[in-house]
Amino acid sequence: MSYRLSKQSKAKGIYLTIEKKFWDKEKKMARGKHHQSLGYLHDLQKDYPDPIAHFKEIVNQMNALEKENKKITLEIDLNEKLPDESHTRYNMGYAVIMKIYHELELDRFLNNKARHEPFEYNTNSIMTLLTITRILHPSSKKRSYEYKDMFFERFEFELYDIYRALSHFSKIGTECQCFISEQINAKFGRDTSLMYFDVTNFHFEIDETDDLRKRGKEKNNRPDPIVQMALAMDADGIPLYYKLFPGNTHDSKTFIPVFKDVCVRFSPGRVIAVADMGCTSSNNIYFLKGGDRDKCKNGYVFSFSIRKGTEKFKKYVLDDTGYTDRDGEALKEDYDYKIKSRLEVREIQITMKNGSQKSVLIDEKQIVFWSEKYAKKAQAERTETVKKALDIIANPKKYTKNTAHGAAAYIQNITYDKKTGEVYEEEGKKLMFNEEKANEDAKYDGYYCIITSELEMQDQRVIEIYRGLSDIEDNFKVSKSDLDIRPVHVSREDRINAHVLTCFISLVILRLIQKKTSYKFTPEQIIDCLNNISCSLENTNLYMFDYRSKISDYIGEAFGIDFTNKRLRLNEIKNILASSKK
Secondary structure, three states: OEEEEEEEEEOOEEEEEEEEEEEEOOOOEEEEEEEEEEEEHHHHOOOOOOHHHHHHHHHHHHHHHHHHHOOOOOOOOOOOOOOOOOOOEEEOOHHHHHHHHHHOOHHHHHHHHOOOOOOOOOHHHHHHHHHHHHHHOOOOHHHHHHHHHHOOOOOOOOHHHHHHHHHHHHHOHHHHHHHHHHHHHHHOOOOOOEEEEEEEEEEOOOOOOOOOOEOOOOOOOOOOOEEEEEEEEOOOOOEEEEEEEEOOOOHHHHHHHHHHHHHHHHOOOOOEEEEOHHHOOHHHHHHHOOOOOOOOOOEEEEEEOOOOOOHHHHHHHHOOOOOEOOOOOOOOOOOOEEEEEEEEEEEEEEEOOOOOEEEEEEEEEEEEEEEHHHHHHHHHHHHHHHHHHHHHHHOHHHOEOOOOOOHHHHEEOOEEOOOOOEEEOOOOOOOEEOHHHHHHHHOOOOEEEEEEOOOOOOHHHHHHHHHOHHHHHHHHHHHHHHOOOOOOOOOOHHHHHHHHHHHHHHHHHHHHHHHHOOOOOOHHHHHHHHHHOEEEEEEOOEEEEOOOOHHHHHHHHHHOOOOOOOEEEHHHHHHHHHHOOO
């Protein structure tokens, strides 16, 4: 920064001021900020023969002094020792996290919610630490507390305050999700015309189950009790809403409760729901179409299991009649992709409130496509599955119900010990490879089916919408790997809820950082970069930075934070952090 003399023409004459120059990163130009008022030229001429020359000299002196202040001489003692228990390294990358945190006004929300509570600790300060550490150093609450001295913030609370605050966070969790969504809609824009939906679960290494942690189908086939988590995401891949369910809840049973919550709390208008076949149940489709109601009809884009379809449908899939290439042209001999679609009236069986079954006819578009790449992938996976199935038959004692998962579908007469889960052969029932099933499944390698309520929508647009579902799968991947949502280091239900809320907030912030940086970097790259933007205390109130990259430059420019300086004084660092909270 430097100073300059500014002359402004006003009604009373020329007015002189001193401005401080700075670089406007948004407009990419040098601008001036008011520093000192001097007065009208005709008034100053009473005291100075040439006011302009006089104050130009003053400005030159100010610039020289500013330049001099930027240079200091340090005396270094090479024999100097570190004091015991020294900690002189601090993270600065968290300023980016704080920028989003405060743009979402989470500080205001949390402070308001704690206003009438008898807390002796600051819940916003606790959530700030939990969010920063969940993104940069995901770990237990105890470990997060130990990280608090790595930042320039003052976290004035004790470890037991964190655990006490978790109950409060659980209580306001749903309100917090709604508040975040409102802020995203206002500050960043939110497209809810599409709602992507998926379910995951996380395990607990415990023996006894409870009302929430129950045994179910764990994604990695672990035998431990689990909790189901359903997550809804908007059209831009930003998390919208989550809900926890007992571990024994089937994926399809989580859809309607979450969708109803989204519609009630966020009023998104007509929504097209997008989900994989785990949620493709007749009840969910009937619900989206409005059920017995004439209003509130929404849409869907779901994947559909060809292998579980009717024989008539399977015949349609395998019949080459009607298939074209990507451009709608007739297939050539060496094609690697084909697609066709049809409008179909399909009969579905729905369950009524009294438990009875009812047949309903629905209008639906069915899009089927085949990809050579998918076919090769499926073939390679089946080869490994068949190898495993043959090994189970040869060595059943090596396997349990969990480790035999997948391959067991190709084994006839497979039985498991009720206590240990081990595979064993019942007397007179030899384990046999089911070659007929393996051959039948192989027919459909590379084929994929999408069903939709959007009868007029172009096929490629439907496929494009469905492929966006990979973003929500990425969200789960980020939650589990980069944010370490599991293992969960708390056991009470309210604290589990609070833990997931912290992970949700962290995931939202991470996705918004990606959005503001035009999705140029993966979450892993962003986290690694923000962790590396750190500094060490070099001298009294002087800190030295040792990391700069193209990613840090891009993030810094996107957020208006200069990460290019090698050294900064403490007051300059505090000014940067203060500006990130505005």
